[in-house]
Amino acid sequence: MARVADLTRHHxxxxxxxxxxxxxxxxxxxxxxxTLEELGEHGPAGPAFWRFGRDHRQPLLDAIGNARRDAYLARRRQAAREDQRRREEREAAQREARRPACAGCGQKFTDARWEAIDYTRDWSTRQSHPHLCEGCQDRAVAAQAQAEADERERQEQERLRQEAEEQAAAQKAGGWLSRFRT
Incomplete structure (x- = not known):
C-alpha cells in the first residue's frame, strides 16, 4: 500500500x-x-481505513472527509454570522440615533410615524405637524380646530354686534327726534 501511495501521490x-x-x-x-484483517478486526464502520497521506487509520466517512477543512469553514461561517450580527446591531443603533423625537412630549417616533412624515417618499401625504408624535399631533389638530371654531364664533358675534349697532344707528337716525337735530 505504501508503494502504491508513493506512485499515485500526484493524484x-x-x-x-x-x-x-x-x-x-x-x-x-x-x-x-x-486489509481484510483490519476489516475483520474493526468491521466496516470501525477505524479500518487508511487514506493515502495520513498516518493513522479511520472509519470510512472520516477517511474520505476533511475534518480540519470542515472545522475551518464552520469557524469562517460563524465569524461571518457574528460580523453580520454586529453590523446589523450597529446599523440599528445608528437608525435609532437618527430617529426623530416629538417636539411636544419628547417621545421617540414610532416606525409608522417616522414613515408618515418622510417627505422624500410622497409629498401629497404631507402631515400637518411633522415635528409632533401622533398623540401630540391629534391634540394640536384638535386645538387648532377649536381655535378656528372660536375665531369663527367671535367673528360671527362681531358681525352681529355691528349689525345691531347699524340697526340702532338707523333707528336713531330715522326716529321723530331726528327732525329737530338739523
Whole structure:
C-alpha cells in the first residue's frame, strides 16, 4: 500500500493552507485502502481505513472527509454570522440615533410615524405637524380646530354686534327726534 501511495501521490496529495490549518483536496482523488484483517478486526464502520497521506487509520466517512477543512469553514461561517450580527446591531443603533423625537412630549417616533412624515417618499401625504408624535399631533389638530371654531364664533358675534349697532344707528337716525337735530 505504501508503494502504491508513493506512485499515485500526484493524484491524491492536497495543498496545505496555512491560514486555515488544513489540506485542500480540490481536484484530488481520495484514495483509501484497507486489509481484510483490519476489516475483520474493526468491521466496516470501525477505524479500518487508511487514506493515502495520513498516518493513522479511520472509519470510512472520516477517511474520505476533511475534518480540519470542515472545522475551518464552520469557524469562517460563524465569524461571518457574528460580523453580520454586529453590523446589523450597529446599523440599528445608528437608525435609532437618527430617529426623530416629538417636539411636544419628547417621545421617540414610532416606525409608522417616522414613515408618515418622510417627505422624500410622497409629498401629497404631507402631515400637518411633522415635528409632533401622533398623540401630540391629534391634540394640536384638535386645538387648532377649536381655535378656528372660536375665531369663527367671535367673528360671527362681531358681525352681529355691528349689525345691531347699524340697526340702532338707523333707528336713531330715522326716529321723530331726528327732525329737530338739523
Amino acid at each position: 491524491w496529495q492536497g495543498r496545505w493552507h496555512p491560514e486555515g490549518g488544513y489540506h485542500s483536496y480540490d481536484r484530488c482523488i481520495p484514495i483509501v485502502a484497507t
